[in-house]
Amino acid sequence: MGVAASGKTTIGRLLAQRLDVPFMEGDDVHPAANIAKMTAGQALDDADREPWLRSLTRWIRDTSRAQQGGVISCSALKREYRDALRAAGQGVWFLYLALDEETAHTRIAQRTGHFMTAGLLDSQFDALEPLQADEPGLTVDATGGTDMIIGSVQAAVARFEAGEPG
Helix, strand or coil: CCCCCCCHHHHHHHHHHHHCCCEEEHHHHCCHHHHHHHHCCCCCCHHHHHHHHHHHHHHHHHHHHCCCCCEEECCCCCHHHHHHHHHCCCCCCEEEEECCHHHHHHHHHHCCCCCCCHHHHHHHHHHCCCCCCCCCEEEEECCCCHHHHHHHHHHHHHHHHCCCCC
8 A cells, every 4th residue: 555656566566576466456447527637637546546446345355255466556544444344254454655745746746657647646635544553564664665665564464463562
């Protein structure tokens, strides 16, 4: 989870490969109307996000029933979204890729071929409710190297799966 350009897709794909579980890119399940709205520089509201959230919860339910696990890259900016995702399956755990606004703006300005515009970053930071201590997961500095992030996450996931705190 995290704002645009925090590395969710890159880290998510690598983590899914290392854990040998399916990967889902959350951006791929946005309805066309949402993509058009974001491409036009308009922020999504909770009503816009509802069909997207339903698609994510459906995928979690399906992978949970199949007992195969999985990794989703998605913003999950608000606690209420994370609560809905957690309620959809067993063992839902979040990785929050924390990124400062300046770095996010720099990264998004360098990226091409994505509907998320730099102008929408401010709305994402406004909506962001960082991962709380009572939520299963880990917060990492998204400016850290990929190997460092993946190593930290794999260790934390192993502890979580073993039922250990933190």
